Amino acid sequence: MSSGRPWGAYDLTVDYGRTNALRDVTLEVPERQVSAVVGGDGAGKTTLLRALAGAVRPRSGTISAPARRQIGFMPTDTGAWRELTVAENMEFVGAAHRLRGKDLRTRRDELLEAAGLEKYLDRRAGALSGGMRHKLAFSLAMLHKPRLLILDEPSTGVDPVSRVDLWRLIAQSAVDGAAVAMSTTYLDEAERCSSVLVLDQGRTLQSGTPDEIIANSPGTITTTRKPTDPELAWRRGRMFHSWHPGAAHEGEQPISPDMEDAVVAAALHHLTQRNTNGSDLRKDAQ
């Protein structure tokens, strides 16, 4: 590990031409932990993970990562070759890591057994279910026992049962010693990670342990059947949760936020501040 600090991206700024994709973003990825990146479309999650893998050159900031051959990467579009069988996928990736013969077979069988795919060696990846294909892609990323494992939305589009299986594999890889960085759109998954970075339009909205993010939730959250301000409300099951910059309205019941509430509250807080600053700027300009 370089300079004694955990693997990770530090004060990273990335531009694509004129588009600023990340600004001064830091993600620490300690060994034996799962570090999550969450955020909406275009927040910068993929850019951050690709920069960590050395595939994107930042404008400024530093990346602390092991050598390429010690990194495992699972891209959003799964990373398995649909036309190849499960066994051929394993051989193909194994060859890239100079893993062959008995060593490859032993590692392959260990991973496929953990993923519940040992019966499908001769099935084309394109003929596997979505969840199975994600588990295959995860096994491919893990084949060479990487020290840093980078997973871009590994469970998006995966059915709830396969998500549980996938999560078990991810958690086990951290227990076995890997440093894991993953992006996710599922906040219940993020809540189980050691640390969470919340991105919005390339900026850090919140970062810390799930407990810290929940404790730092700005304003007050209430639960109601009919929100007074729909723009500051979101559906939770049959009810709505509403965010208030200050205290709750009279008659509304404040609740203790969970991760989803805390992330939405942080985004709404950021948005209202930006709008307020924008109108102040407009006033100044008059």
Ligand SMILES: Nc1ncnc2c1ncn2[C@@H]1O[C@H](COP(=O)(O)OP(=O)(O)OP(=O)(O)O)[C@@H](O)[C@H]1O
């Ligand atoms: N190759 C590229 N060229 C130009 N702009 C890009 C490129 N890749 C990403 N961007 C832009 O950079 C920003 C961050 O994109 P990124 O894909 O990192 O976000 P994301 O959080 O992964 O989003 P999503 O979940 O929608 O994939 C977006 O504004 C996106 O349009």
